[in-house]
Structure formats: structure tokens, C-alpha cells
Amino acid sequence: MSTRAQRLALALFCAGALLPGSGVYAAGTAGKPAIHHVVIEGLKNEPETLTVKRGDTVIWTNKDPFPHTVTAPGKFDSHDIPAGGSWKYVARVAGDYPYICTLHSNMKGMLRVE
Amino acid sequence: MKNIGIVLASALFLAAGSVAAQAPNDAQIAHIVVTANQVDIDAGKLAEKMGSTKAVRDFGKQMVTDHSGVNKQAVALVTKLKVTPEDNPTSQALKSGGEENVKNLKTLKGKAFDKAYIDHEVAYHQQVLDAVDKTLLPSAKNEELKALITKVRPAFVAHLEHAKMLQSKM
Numbered sequence: 001m002s003t004r005a006q007r008l009a010l011a012l013f014c015a016g017a018l019l020p021g022s023g024v025y026a027a028g029t030a031g032k033p034a035i036h037h038v039v040i041e042g043l044k045n046e047p048e049t050l051t052v053k054r055g056d057t058v059i060w061t062n063k064d065p066f067p068h069t070v071t072a073p074g075k076f077d078s079h080d081i082p083a084g085g086s087w088k089y090v091a092r093v094a095g096d097y098p099y100i101c102t103l104h105s106n107m108k109g110m111l112r113v114e
Numbered sequence: 115m116k117n118i119g120i121v122l123a124s125a126l127f128l129a130a131g132s133v134a135a136q137a138p139n140d141a142q143i144a145h146i147v148v149t150a151n152q153v154d155i156d157a158g159k160l161a162e163k164m165g166s167t168k169a170v171r172d173f174g175k176q177m178v179t180d181h182s183g184v185n186k187q188a189v190a191l192v193t194k195l196k197v198t199p200e201d202n203p204t205s206q207a208l209k210s211g212g213e214e215n216v217k218n219l220k221t222l223k224g225k226a227f228d229k230a231y232i233d234h235e236v237a238y239h240q241q242v243l244d245a246v247d248k249t250l251l252p253s254a255k256n257e258e259l260k261a262l263i264t265k266v267r268p269a270f271v272a273h274l275e276h277a278k279m280l281q282s283k284m
Contacts, residue, residue: 041265042264042268043268043269043272064265064266065184065187065266066179066180066183066269103176103180104272104276105272105276106268106275107272
């Protein structure tokens with residue numbers, strides 16, 4: 001039993017080592033699109049800069065008590081995300097997307113799609 | 115119009131001065147936070163209806179939404195902490211200054227209304243930020259109350275910048 005368990009552990013370890021990026025949360029490198037989260041709180045996007053792979057999904061969740069927007073002019077626009085609400089965006093095209101909140105000019109963020 | 119601004123600034127300054135001499139307790143700070151928000155909600159409601167441009171009406175609407183959101187959270191916090199907000203000279207000065215402002219705004223129309231409202235918003239947000247930095251944050255004892263004020267402070271900065279931007283176009 002213990003030998004089998006050891007073999008299984010070894011097999012899993014090797015499989016993990018062979019898969020680039022495996023074990024890295026939401027890396028999206030194993031071919032399957034990943035889901036990333038950005039938390040908006042205290043008028044800050046956390047993380048402020050997020051790098052994702054094409055096809056990945058990004059979910060912004062607004063933890064402030066009033067609405068915010070996630071707006072990359074001409075590229076994407078969440079419109080008002082209410083307090084406690086969230087907005088989902090599927091990143092399909094590679095590039096750097098600096099974004100703002102149209103309601104609060106002191107908020108900013110960056111989405112990098114590789 | 116200018117007089118109103120000066121009266122408001124003086125009221126807040128005097129209030130802040132008297133408070134600085136005797137630091138407010140958490141129950142008073144909670145009352146100041148709720149009153150400061152309510153004063154701006156009342157002016158915003160008027161601007162939503164009376165603003166002569168979409169930019170001014172939208173700004174008024176946003177003030178109502180944002181400050182109502184802050185108050186909802188402030189009320190939830192004091193309820194959780196079992197604190198009863200306590201009236202105090204700063205709250206009273208804010209309230210009477212707000213009433214004076216609304217009374218003045220109701221006599222105005224069109225561009226004159228826009229200018230008076232926005233000028234007041236610039237002065238008001240600046241004064242509230244000063245009160246937050248010089249009195250409320252240094253005096254607050256409860257960590258959650260302090261955290262709430264810290265968390266919403268950047269919104270007041272954004273409102274101030276937004277109001278200044280509108281002011282510069284008048």
C-alpha cells in the first residue's frame with residue numbers, strides 16, 4: 001500500500017514537472033483558459049497590473065460601497081459595476097490595456113494579454 | 115455666492131478647530147461621517163434636478179450614489195459595533211452649512227445654479243478632506259471605523275478632482 005502510494009506520488013510529481021506552469025495558480029499555460037480575479041476596494045484595483053494569456057477570463061469584483069467602472073477606452077467597458085457586483089471579461093486579443101474608472105479619475109489599472 | 119463659500123469654510127474651520135481642542139470620540143466621529151455624507155446627498159439631489167448641463171446633473175447623481183453607499187456602510191458598522199452616533203458641534207456646523215447651501219441653491223437657476231453648486235462642492239470636499247486628515251483619522255480609536263474612513267477617503271479626493279474639472283470649464 002505504501003509502495004503504491006509512493007509510486008503514485010512520484011508519478012504525480014513527474015507529471016507536474018513535465019507540465020510547464022503546472023502548480024501555478026490560474027497560469028493558463030496548460031492549454032485550459034484560466035480565471036483571474038481583480039478586487040476593487042478603497043478605489044484600488046488589486047492587483048493593479050495583471051498579466052493573462054489569450055482566452056483567459058478576468059473577473060473584477062467591486063467591494064466598495066458605490067459603483068465603479070473598468071474602462072479601457074475603445075477596447076472594453078464594464079459600465080457601472082454596482083457595490084458588491086462583478087464584471088467578467090474574456091481577454092481574446094494580445095496587448096496592453098491600461099484602464100480607468102470613468103467615475104473616479106484617480107483609479108487606474110493595467111491588463112496585459114500575452 | 116462667495117459669502118456662502120466663506121461662511122461654510124468658516125463654519126467647518128471653526129468646527130474643526132473646536133474639535134481639535136477636544137478630540138471627538140468614535141460615536142461623534144460616526145455622527146460627523148454620516149452628517150457629512152448626508153449634506154452632500156441633499157445638495158446632489160437638488161443638482162440632479164436643477165443642473166443645467168448633463169455633466170452637472172450626472173455629478174449630482176454620482177454624489178447621491180457614492181455618499182449614500184458610504185452612509186449605508188457607516189450605518190452597518192455602527193450597528194455592528196453597537197455605537198449610537200452622537201451629535202456634536204462639527205455635525206451641527208456641517209448640517210447648518212448644508213442647509214444654508216441648499217437654501218441658496220434653490221434661489222438659483224441655469225448657469226448660476228451650476229456655478230454655485232460646483233463651487234460649493236469644491237470647497238466642501240476640500241474641507242471634508244481636511245477634517246478627515248486633521249481630526250477624524252487621528253482621533254478615531256476603533257480600527258474598523260478608521261479603516262472605513264481610510265477606505266472611502268480616495269472617493270472624496272476623486273470627487274474633489276471631478277468638481278474642480280467641472281469648475282474649470284465654467
